[in-house]
Amino acid sequence: MSDIDIEQYKISEEPFYQPSGNEIDQYEAAYAARLPVMVKGPTGCGKSRFIEYMAWKLGKPIITVACNEDMTAADLVGRYLLDADGTRWLDGPLTTAARIGAICYLDEVVEARQDTTVVIHPLTDHRRTLPLDKKGEVVRAHEDFQLVISYNPGYQSLMKDLKQSTKQRFVGMDFDYVPADLEAKIVAEETGINAGTAAKLVQVGEAARNLKGHG
Ligand SMILES: Nc1ncnc2c1ncn2[C@@H]1O[C@H](COP(=O)(O)OP(=O)(O)OP(=O)(O)O)[C@@H](O)[C@H]1O
Ligand SMILES: [Mg+2]
Incomplete structure (x- = not known):
């Protein structure tokens, strides 16, 4: 149908995406x-x-x-x-x-x-x-x-x-989940915090994910 405004479904600004392979x-x-x-x-x-x-x-x-x-x-x-x-x-x-x-x-x-x-x-x-x-x-x-x-x-x-x-x-x-160094980069980019804090947060995140299956 011609009366649909296609532009409304387009993404105008580049979303931040950190690749981890050849995806x-x-x-x-x-x-x-x-x-x-x-x-x-x-x-x-x-x-x-x-x-x-x-x-x-x-x-x-x-x-x-x-x-x-x-x-x-x-x-x-x-x-x-x-x-x-x-x-x-x-x-x-x-x-x-x-x-x-x-x-x-x-x-x-x-x-x-x-x-x-x-x-x-x-x-x-x-x-x-x-x-x-x-x-x-x-x-x-x-x-x-x-x-x-x-x-x-x-x-x-x-x-x-x-x-x-x-x-x-x-x-x-x-x-x-991407390797820790890439994940820290993502956290820093998304939040604006410094690299050191981002790396620590990623460590906490990894530890929490390892609790999977332990309730
Ligand atoms: N490779 C990446 N590059 C940039 N940001 C990322 C990346 N991976 C994860 N993120 C961040 O993590 C958040 C969650 O990612 P996303 O919503 O794409 O997950 P999902 O796999 O769709 O999860 P769900 O299965 O719950 O829908 C994003 O909003 C973004 O901040
Ligand atoms: Mg999703």
Whole structure:
């Protein structure tokens, strides 16, 4: 649709991102082939920041959706609304992203129910389409559209996992906490504190992470 203001979804200022390997090149290769990407790793390791940075670097709009278990397919694709002028269709964030050619970042996608997650399937293979069943329309994804999901392995309950058929559609990118010297650099950059204090905070952080599994 032409009446969507794409600029509002663009990131105007360069986000600070400290690379720890060749993840930027990897992502650019995945984007060039418009492959859907799954970023995996523990909380706070920089997944969201990385995607935000890549959207800025590629100059593409980004639409982020925080997924939760109450989310329905309609929350992603859209629904009919009743207002003073009658019934009208309102695109959901996934549909908007497919139309304008945004990077659609589904955060914590594993929280969503599996019957919700399957709506992304036709967008993530050769079809690159999104059927809006209730509206009787099939949206063909814009050539710039890309789907990215985040996944925190081992963090959700065993009952909650992505279907194999969902997982296998994505290029996986593993993230983890960066080495202490890089982490200190990030802490100093983000907070403005001096290098010495940042290094001590990172030590405390590492010690706290090692308590994992000890309640
Ligand atoms: N490589 C990095 N470069 C710059 N900042 C980083 C980096 N990694 C982590 N950070 C900092 O850590 C904060 C948390 O990172 P982020 O929100 O990206 O984590 P996340 O992996 O998305 O976590 P969650 O799984 O909880 O959503 C960021 O706001 C940023 O301040
Ligand atoms: Mg995040």
